[in-house]
Amino acid sequence: MPILELKKIVKKYRVGKEIITALDGVDLVVETGEFIAILGTSGCGKTTLLNIAAGLERPTRGDVIFRGVTISKLKEKKTVMFRRKQMGFIFQSYNLLPALTAQENVALPLIFDGIKPRERTLRAAKMLKQVGLMERRKHKPAEMSGGQQQRVSIARALINNPRIIFADEPTGNLDTRTTMDIMSHLQQAVKENGQTLVMVTHDQEVAAFADRIIYMVDGRIVQEKQGGIH
Amino acid sequence: MKNYDLLVLANKNLWRRKGRTVLTVLGVIIGTASIVVMLSLGIGLVESQKKQMEQWGSLNIIRVHQAWDFPGHEGGQQKRLTDEAIAEIRAIKGVTAISPAIEVGGEARFGRKIGHIMLVGLEPGLMEQLEFSVSDGRLLNQDDRFNVVAGSQVINNFWDPKQRHNPWEWEGPPQGDPLELLDQRLSLTLHNNKQQKRIYNLNVVGILSQKTMERAWEVYAPISELRKMRDFINQGRQDNSFQEKMYMDEKVIISPGRPTPARPAPKLEEQYSFALVRTDDVGDTRRISKELRDRSYNAYSMADNLEGIEEAARRFQAILGGIGAITLLVAAIGITNTMVMSIYERTREIAIMKVIGASFREIRWLFLAESSLIGLLGGSFGIGLSFLLSSVLNRYGASFMNPGGGMMPGSEAIQISMIPPWLVGFALLFSISIGLLSGIYPANRAIRLDPITAMRHG
Numbered sequence: 001m002p003i004l005e006l007k008k009i010v011k012k013y014r015v016g017k018e019i020i021t022a023l024d025g026v027d028l029v030v031e032t033g034e035f036i037a038i039l040g041t042s043g044c045g046k047t048t049l050l051n052i053a054a055g056l057e058r059p060t061r062g063d064v065i066f067r068g069v070t071i072s073k074l075k076e077k078k079t080v081m082f083r084r085k086q087m088g089f090i091f092q093s094y095n096l097l098p099a100l101t102a103q104e105n106v107a108l109p110l111i112f113d114g115i116k117p118r119e120r121t122l123r124a125a126k127m128l129k130q131v132g133l134m135e136r137r138k139h140k141p142a143e144m145s146g147g148q149q150q151r152v153s154i155a156r157a158l159i160n161n162p163r164i165i166f167a168d169e170p171t172g173n174l175d176t177r178t179t180m181d182i183m184s185h186l187q188q189a190v191k192e193n194g195q196t197l198v199m200v201t202h203d204q205e206v207a208a209f210a211d212r213i214i215y216m217v218d219g220r221i222v223q224e225k226q227g228g229i230h
Numbered sequence: 231m232k233n234y235d236l237l238v239l240a241n242k243n244l245w246r247r248k249g250r251t252v253l254t255v256l257g258v259i260i261g262t263a264s265i266v267v268m269l270s271l272g273i274g275l276v277e278s279q280k281k282q283m284e285q286w287g288s289l290n291i292i293r294v295h296q297a298w299d300f301p302g303h304e305g306g307q308q309k310r311l312t313d314e315a316i317a318e319i320r321a322i323k324g325v326t327a328i329s330p331a332i333e334v335g336g337e338a339r340f341g342r343k344i345g346h347i348m349l350v351g352l353e354p355g356l357m358e359q360l361e362f363s364v365s366d367g368r369l370l371n372q373d374d375r376f377n378v379v380a381g382s383q384v385i386n387n388f389w390d391p392k393q394r395h396n397p398w399e400w401e402g403p404p405q406g407d408p409l410e411l412l413d414q415r416l417s418l419t420l421h422n423n424k425q426q427k428r429i430y431n432l433n434v435v436g437i438l439s440q441k442t443m444e445r446a447w448e449v450y451a452p453i454s455e456l457r458k459m460r461d462f463i464n465q466g467r468q469d470n471s472f473q474e475k476m477y478m479d480e481k482v483i484i485s486p487g488r489p490t491p492a493r494p495a496p497k498l499e500e501q502y503s504f505a506l507v508r509t510d511d512v513g514d515t516r517r518i519s520k521e522l523r524d525r526s527y528n529a530y531s532m533a534d535n536l537e538g539i540e541e542a543a544r545r546f547q548a549i550l551g552g553i554g555a556i557t558l559l560v561a562a563i564g565i566t567n568t569m570v571m572s573i574y575e576r577t578r579e580i581a582i583m584k585v586i587g588a589s590f591r592e593i594r595w596l597f598l599a600e601s602s603l604i605g606l607l608g609g610s611f612g613i614g615l616s617f618l619l620s621s622v623l624n625r626y627g628a629s630f631m632n633p634g635g636g637m638m639p640g641s642e643a644i645q646i647s648m649i650p651p652w653l654v655g656f657a658l659l660f661s662i663s664i665g666l667l668s669g670i671y672p673a674n675r676a677i678r679l680d681p682i683t684a685m686r687h688g
Contacts, residue, residue, distance in 0.1 A: 051682050056585060076590060084587030095582045095685060099246050111235045112587040156586065 003164055003196050004030040004053060009062035011048055011219075022048040023059070024219040032163075035190060035197045037210035037227065045219040046200045047168055053198060054087060054166045055079040067163070084112055088157030090186075092169035094149040096141040096156075103128060103137040106155045113160065127155035131185065147178035154186060158193075165190065167199040171206055183209045231592045240599035247572070251604065254561075254568040258608020258661055259615055261561035265554030266616035266657045267623075270647040272547030277648055279539045280512075283532050288361045292507040292519045294319065295528040309526045311502040319507060322521060324514040329353040329360060330502040332456040334463065338388075339417040345388035348448045349378070349418060349432075351456025352506070360506050362450070367412050367436030374452050378416070379436040382408040383446040408437045416449070420459060423466030430459070512536065558661070561608065562668045569601050569672035573679075580676050581684035590677045597673035598666055605665020609658045616657070620647040 011023040022045040030036055040046045051057040053064060055071045064072040067086075071079055083089075096105045107124040115123075128137050131151040141149050150170060157165055170186065171179040187209050190197045199210065207213050208227055215223040244251050283289065297310045309315055311330065320328045332351040337344070352360070354370035362369055362379070370379055385406035416432045438445055507522075507529075509515045515533040522529035573580070580593060588596075624645050 054585075056682055080584075080587060080589045083585065089585050091685065093685075095578070095585075097579055097582065099242060108583070109586045111239070112231050112583075112589070112592060114232050116232075117235075160587075 001032065002029045003032040003034075003067055004028075004198070005063075005065040006049075006053060007063045007065070009049070009052060009059045009064070011045070011052060011057070012060045022219055023052070026062075026219070026221055028053075028214065028221065030164075030196060030198060032196055033194050035187065035209070035211045035227075036199065037207035037213045038198070038200045038216055039202065039204065039207045039213055040216035041202060044216045046216050049216070050166055050168055050198065050200045054089070055082060084109065085160065086163045088160065088162035088165040090150070090153055090157045090165065090167040090170045092172035094141070094146070094153045094173075096149055096152055098141055101138050101140055102133060102144070102152045105141070105152055106159055109156060109160045123159055124155075127159050128152070130158075130189070131155045146173050147182060150174065150178075150182055151185070154182070154189070158189060158195075161193070162195065164196040164198065167197065169201055170199065171201070171203065179203075179206060231588070236592070236595055236599055237603075240596055240603055243572075243576075243596070244600050244603055247575075250568055250571070254564050254604055255608045255611070257561035257564040258558070258605060258664070259612040261554070261558030261664075262609050262612025262657050262661045263615040263619060264557040265551060265660070266613060266649060266653060267619050267647065268550035268554040269547060269653060270616065270620050270649045271623075272543055272550055273650060273653070274646045274648040275546060276540060276543040278645065279543070280536070283535065289512045289531070289533045289536070290509050290515055291361060292509065292515060292522065292529050292531040294505045294507060294522060295530070296501060296503055297528055311505055311527075312500050315527070316502070316505060318525075319505065319522065319527070322518055324509050324518050325507055326510055327356050327359040327508040328505055329356045330453065330505045332453060332460050333503040334420065334456060334459050336421075337419045339419075340385075340388045340411065340414065342392070343388035343390050347384060347387060347416065347418060349456065349459070350448045350450050350503075351453035351459075352450055354452045356508075357450070360508050362445070363439045364436040365439035366409055367434070369436055370450065370452060374435070375455055376430065376432050376451075377435045378432045378449050378451045379438060380408070380411050380416075380434050380449045381438045381446040384408070384449055385411050387447070412437055420463055422463050426462075426465070428459075428462060430455075558664060562664045565601050565604050565665055565668035566671055568604070569597060569669055570675065572600070573597070573672050573676050577679055577684040580679055581681035584679075584681040585685070593677050594673040597676050598669040601669025601672070602662050602665040605661045605663070605668075606658075608665070609661025612661065613654055613657050616649060620649055623647045 006026055006028040009023050009026040010021070013020045013022055024045075026045075026049060028049075038046045038049060048057065052059050052072070055064065055066070055074070059072055062072070063070050066082060069082075071082055074082075096102075097108065100108065103121065103124045106127050107120040110120045110123065125134070125137065128134050131154055133148060133151055133155070136144060136148060141152070144152070150173075154170075157167075167186070171182055174182060183206055186197070189195075197210075199206075201207050210227040213225050213227045214221055215225075280289065294311065313330075316328060316330050319325060329352045333348060334351070335346060335348045338347040339345075352370075354374055355372050357369040357379070364379065365382070367379070370377060383406075385408050388406075411434045414434055416434060418430045418432060420428050420430070422428075432449070432451065434449075438450075507518065509518055512533050515531050516536070519529050519531040519534055583593060583596075624647055627646050
């Protein structure tokens with residue numbers, strides 16, 4: 001059973017007087033436990049697709065079905081619960097809260113879930129240990145390198161044990177060595193827990209980590225091929 | 231999200247911009263303090279007026295006087311103070327005690343000194359309830375017969391006939407020591423219309439404290455003895471014409487030793503000179519006093535005068551409170567401004583929280599909690615500042631407003647600023663609500679923020 005289904009997704013934006021079509025009838029089925037990379041140049045609509053798949057944006061037309069529920073038709077109140085309990089997010093610019101320490105950042109999704117402080121701290125420490133940042137847990141984001149910040153953000157995305165993880169150019173700001181390091185980390189973590197990963201990237205090499213690669217051009221899926229080189 | 235976590239997070243956010251938060255809180259401090267101090271001045275005004283009035287008589291006591299008969303106005307309008315009337319008044323709701331009173335005046339001796347005293351007979355067991363209090367000695371009790379309690383100024387009724395004394399010449403305020411009378415004997419001489427004379431030896435067992443000037447010049451005795459005295463005086467009286475009745479007591483004072491020819495007045499025996507009515511609070515006093523007048527009694531209380539004073543104070547307070555409110559309004563705008571600024575700085579952060587699972591409700595309450603915290607902090611420190619200002623005003627302002635501090639004897643220092651507990655509670659609630667209200671607009675902005683654009687450009 002597919003974990004996520006996109007059906008005839010159309011997304012149009014109004015920019016001034018012009019209407020721009022970001023997505024032009026996208027169909028996509030993501031199977032449970034799959035690692036999918038969406039590859040394309042910037043402006044091809046891949047980030048929009050990711051946002052719509054995650055319920056952050058509403059499609060102009062078409063349906064997003066997550067585990068049998070059409071989340072594109074749900075109210076904000078309901079989609080929030082899906083994001084909180086079943087989804088994890090990783091961004092290009094890490095998006096950590098500057099005021100909080102690494103450990104507090106990792107524990108943040110648990111705060112919204114109403115989990116008690118003791119348990120939050122324990123689980124956050126465990127996640128940081130997995131990404132190898134135990135000794136940095138009291139540091140603020142500004143005191144860490146890009147690679148370290150992204151590892152913190154991976155820990156944050158995984159802490160609520162989500163069924164699906166959305167990653168938007170997770171290595172876009174990192175050098176090659178760190179990129180490989182982060183990607184193998186992510187790949188390993190996801191495979192171990194049987195989680196699904198949907199990643200957007202413009203980097204062929206990064207995409208090569210995926211089981212399946214989707215090519216996008218101008219808001220359409222043009223090609224699909226099997227990955228799994230790494 | 232748990233409330234505790236929300237507050238911790240809000241508090242953490244607040245102190246990321248220490249300078250700005252401190253300045254915003256300072257605005258609320260000044261706003262709160264100005265409202266509280268302004269209102270405290272109004273409260274102090276009312277209280278000091280009340281205190282001043284209490285020097286002249288208690289606010290919980292109503293005096294009901296005997297009906298006044300004038301020629302051509304045969305007392306048809308006002309009710310007479312008989313036992314029946316006393317019972318009627320006692321039955322009014324809110325009356326906690328009532329004592330009829332009989333006044334008898336007469337020539338008296340105190341050692342070598344002579345003078346006049348006004349003897350007032352009351353129910354001895356009710357004195358405490360009727361707000362009599364002694365500075366020395368004790369009040370009367372049920373067993374007393376010829377024991378009396380003297381007002382603090384009674385000593386000044388006596389003079390030594392051997393010393394040159396001109397009663398018409400003003401020699402400054404009387405200066406006698408009230409304690410001179412304590413445990414001493416006063417001899418009261420009464421005459422009746424049959425040319426008879428009786429001497430009563432009265433033992434002073436207590437001196438009234440000086441609080442109530444109304445009572446300072448009288449001597450209080452058990453009413454049972456006064457009934458007998460009154461009966462004795464009225465022997466031989468033949469008539470209860472207007473003059474006789476009205477000045478029955480005065481006659482004895484004005485012409486001691488010279489009996490006044492009069493005819494018997496049977497009805498007079500059943501009437502009292504006045505009655506003291508005790509209530510529990512000022513509101514009751516005012517209500518009952520009015521009700522008694524409506525029922526055609528000749529009632530009067532100090533509380534009757536309060537209304538005008540309170541009305542003036544209310545206006546005064548409204549003006550002062552208004553000035554304070556404007557200050558707090560400015561502070562509220564300051565909070566809103568701070569919160570809006572904070573949202574601009576934190577758009578990306580708000581977006582992240584939305585993406586990783588914060589609901590609209592949680593985002594809104596995070597901002598409302600931050601603005602309420604500003605209100606709470608400002609309110610608390612503002613109240614602290616108010617107490618400081620209030621004590622400064624009371625210490626230095628009071629002597630400024632009453633140069634020389636020339637007050638009634640025994641009066642306490644007047645507080646020009648008073649902060650009652652309810653005002654503290656009100657100020658705190660008010661400042662928190664101001665914080666909360668100021669946060670509504672920024673919080674709504676925060677939840678409307680689109681996370682995608684915020685993260686792309688933030």
